[in-house]
Amino acid sequence: MINLLPFNRLVTWIAIGYAGALLLAAVISGSPLNFHVVLRNGTTLYLVLMLVTSVGWKYIWKKFPSLNQRFFPLLEGEWDMTIHWRQGQKCGVAKAKATIKQTFLAISMEVSADDSDSETLMAQPKKDAESGRPILYYVYRVTPKLKTEKSPAPYLGSAILRFFPANGVGQLKGNYFTSARTDGHFELSRPA
Known part of the structure; x- marks a missing residue:
């Protein structure tokens, strides 16, 4: 790409x-x-x-599956996403669905959860210089689904997702932080 x-x-x-x-x-x-x-x-x-x-x-x-290891893996498709979040003293786990779209020239990810949706502002595929592991640098905007008057305003987030080959399909895992002063960990895997 x-x-x-x-x-x-x-x-x-x-x-x-x-x-x-x-x-x-x-x-x-x-x-x-x-x-x-x-x-x-x-x-x-x-x-x-x-x-x-x-x-x-x-x-x-x-x-030629060897191209996934040599260059960058084909990540396109639907992913099940687990979001481990923390905001101050509160923490929890949320489930979401991620859709990754990938072309030879670009990659993007949209995430839909019960309380919010997010869209890609920037996604940059790289390979770790030391290990050769594929990494996706991901910057996004979260738009909360307005359910109450106290629903938060849209906010920005950033994550570094590392690709782990598992069972031939792979997983993406990495930490994130947001402008809403939350942070946590993303885990993405392809549905069975």
Whole structure:
């Protein structure tokens, strides 16, 4: 997953560079210049690269599971979430459902609990420099479901979630803190 590059522009420049290399090779070799062949090959390369990076990469990741360890795992889907929370002297456990959406270029997570919903403001996949473990840095906004006049206002939160391969499906675990002065621990696992 590449999320810092202007990827559409990069793919366009790769296709243009390929077409330019074909033209240069034709000029150097002295063979007749066939503009239609160069245009067709450059366009084909562009379309293949766009298809692979928009849809095909998930198929490739599923077909070759070693890519999950080598690069970054495919996390997309529904997750059961346990939230261990603490606010001052109070603490508790809440259950939620998380939906992770992942493309080759981005990742996001929406969480729905009984009392609130949250949306991604920023998610950054990384690999730990020492262990190579996949890590998801996650910044989010929580919107409490208004049930009473004393319901809190929306607030921001941040979490660092580490990926643990388990039973072939994996788990995400990590600590979080919020601007509402709460903190705790997230545990996400795929439903059985």
